[in-house]
Amino acid sequence: MRRIALLGATGSIGRQALEIVDSHPELELCAVAVGSQGEEARRIAGERSVQHISVAGEPPLEELIAISEPDVVLNAVVGFAGLPATLATLEAGIDLALANKESLVAAGELALAALERGGGRILPVDSEHSAAFQCLEGRSTDTVDSLVLTASGGPFRGRTRPEIASVTPSEALAHPTWSMGPKITIDSATLMNKGLELIEAHFLFGLPYERIEVVVHPTSVVHALVRLRDGATLAHLGYPDMRVPISFALTYPDRAATPIPPLDFSSGLILEFSPPDEDVFPCLALARAAGEAGGTAPCVLNAANEVAVSSFLGGELAFTGIADVVERALAAVDLRPAGSLDELVSRDEEARRVAATFSRQLVH
Numbered sequence: 001m002r003r004i005a006l007l008g009a010t011g012s013i014g015r016q017a018l019e020i021v022d023s024h025p026e027l028e029l030c031a032v033a034v035g036s037q038g039e040e041a042r043r044i045a046g047e048r049s050v051q052h053i054s055v056a057g058e059p060p061l062e063e064l065i066a067i068s069e070p071d072v073v074l075n076a077v078v079g080f081a082g083l084p085a086t087l088a089t090l091e092a093g094i095d096l097a098l099a100n101k102e103s104l105v106a107a108g109e110l111a112l113a114a115l116e117r118g119g120g121r122i123l124p125v126d127s128e129h130s131a132a133f134q135c136l137e138g139r140s141t142d143t144v145d146s147l148v149l150t151a152s153g154g155p156f157r158g159r160t161r162p163e164i165a166s167v168t169p170s171e172a173l174a175h176p177t178w179s180m181g182p183k184i185t186i187d188s189a190t191l192m193n194k195g196l197e198l199i200e201a202h203f204l205f206g207l208p209y210e211r212i213e214v215v216v217h218p219t220s221v222v223h224a225l226v227r228l229r230d231g232a233t234l235a236h237l238g239y240p241d242m243r244v245p246i247s248f249a250l251t252y253p254d255r256a257a258t259p260i261p262p263l264d265f266s267s268g269l270i271l272e273f274s275p276p277d278e279d280v281f282p283c284l285a286l287a288r289a290a291g292e293a294g295g296t297a298p299c300v301l302n303a304a305n306e307v308a309v310s311s312f313l314g315g316e317l318a319f320t321g322i323a324d325v326v327e328r329a330l331a332a333v334d335l336r337p338a339g340s341l342d343e344l345v346s347r348d349e350e351a352r353r354v355a356a357t358f359s360r361q362l363v364h
Contacts, residue, residue, distance in 0.1 A: 004017075024256055052080055061085035075096060075223075079100075083106055102321075123248075149215075304358075
């Protein structure tokens with residue numbers, strides 16, 4: 001029996017994780033955490049005889065993890081708020097099924113240090129990183145030439161910057177291939193999601209940024225590719241369904257069955273790839289630059305983006321203003337080495353204040 005602590009149980013990843021847990025008798029839910037919706041959390045726990053529940057951080061997620069004694073923690077908390085749970089899980093040597101990419105974006109060096117001390121594993125849940133993990137598993141990084149992450153291009157692929165200046169939140173939330181929560185869906189529309197994944201991949205797989213590439217692949221059938229030094233390229237393919245990487249992480253290394261059909265290659269699959277347009281979608285370039293700068297720059301990038309996305313979803317900021325806010329925040333906030341969690345929290349708070357000011361200045 002494998003005990004699962006599910007953090008972010010009512011979000012998109014959380015709901016699909018419950019489906020996976022319910023369909024596999026060898027998985028047992030031992031803890032549930034939600035940001036709000038306490039009644040829903042109690043319903044989820046009651047139906048599965050779960051004793052340990054956290055609502056709005058009470059008890060703190062670190063305490064929930066300690067008292068519930070899980071074998072795997074699935075961290076599907078949205079944003080920087082998921083960082084303490086990531087660090088606590090890694091310090092305790094518990095396997096971490098990581099859907100909270102912001103943890104590695106904001107605190108990659110701290111997370112890797114905690115991982116080394118604890119001796120557990122990070123099992124990525126993002127579809128692209130799960131795919132890369134599977135292609136890279138058991139291989140020395142010396143044999144790897146480069147990693148390629150794929151992006152659908154979002155709902156505004158092919159449009160010009162003037163054409164996306166006035167798009168609405170409802171238009172940006174209409175993702176062409178994936179069903180996700182609102183924040184990650186907006187990040188996909190701006191390509192910031194792929195920028196965050198670029199930084200995450202750097203820490204997960206130990207590859208320098210110049211050996212990680214992003215390409216646009218509209219059908220989202222190929223999730224990642226790994227080029228090897230002998231000229232071969234390995235690819236991970238599958239229909240776009242998050243239950244696949246969730247199941248892989250929760251049942252690793254057994255690769256349990258899921259209700260997802262195998263690819264039908266006779267149906268006319270189109271495998272089309274193109275470079276991202278960073279002039280129209282500058283968030284990707286901003287993320288790469290922040291990652292290469294290191295220190296607290298990725299933390300500032302993430303914090304400013306969270307504020308800007310919230311402002312856009314609230315109808316206060318233009319879609320193109322998201323990148324503008326992030327760029328201004330990176331220029332305005334003092335960037336320094338990421339020495340501790342307290343230091344990151346301080347930079348996160350400062351970046352949010354600065355980004356909120358810029359968002360108000362750019363209100364359309």
